[in-house]
Amino acid sequence: MSIPTVLPDSRATNPKRGQYRDGQWWVPVYCANCGAELGIVPEPSTTFAFFLCDARCAETWAPKAGEMVEPDVVFFQTLLDEQLDRYGRELTATELMAALADETHPIHQLVRERHDELRRLNPALVVPAL
Ligand SMILES: [Zn+2]
Numbered sequence: 001m002s003i004p005t006v007l008p009d010s011r012a013t014n015p016k017r018g019q020y021r022d023g024q025w026w027v028p029v030y031c032a033n034c035g036a037e038l039g040i041v042p043e044p045s046t047t048f049a050f051f052l053c054d055a056r057c058a059e060t061w062a063p064k065a066g067e068m069v070e071p072d073v074v075f076f077q078t079l080l081d082e083q084l085d086r087y088g089r090e091l092t093a094t095e096l097m098a099a100l101a102d103e104t105h106p107i108h109q110l111v112r113e114r115h116d117e118l119r120r121l122n123p124a125l126v127v128p129a130l
Pocket residue numbers: 031032033034035036052053054057
């Protein structure tokens with residue numbers, strides 16, 4: 001599978017611009033085209049956000065955005081490709097849990113790399129321990 005183009009992230013690059021609400025920190029999100037502020041998302045549980053504002057930005061850019069994918073889509077395809085390449089099939093849930101428990105297993109390493117990437121992009125993100 002060729003690697004698709006990943007959508008840009010609409011979250012604020014400076015999380016200090018956020019606000020504390022309902023027991024957690026929220027960060028602003030902006031239109032990926034014109035930069036208009038469109039709302040807020042909870043920082044600790046959001047790994048990605050993509051927004052286009054009003055009909056004009058959406059009309060112009062939604063078709064192009066429809067050809068792109070969220071970062072998690074690329075990660076999950078990579079995880080599936082690893083299983084198909086290594087085992088010729090998708091692993092069962094039990095087999096995946098065993099792979100994740102083995103720090104030397106390539107699937108554990110792929111998940112570790114994704115966790116590290118997510119933490120680098122958002123140090124406040126809550127991700128399960130491996
Ligand atoms: Zn816009």
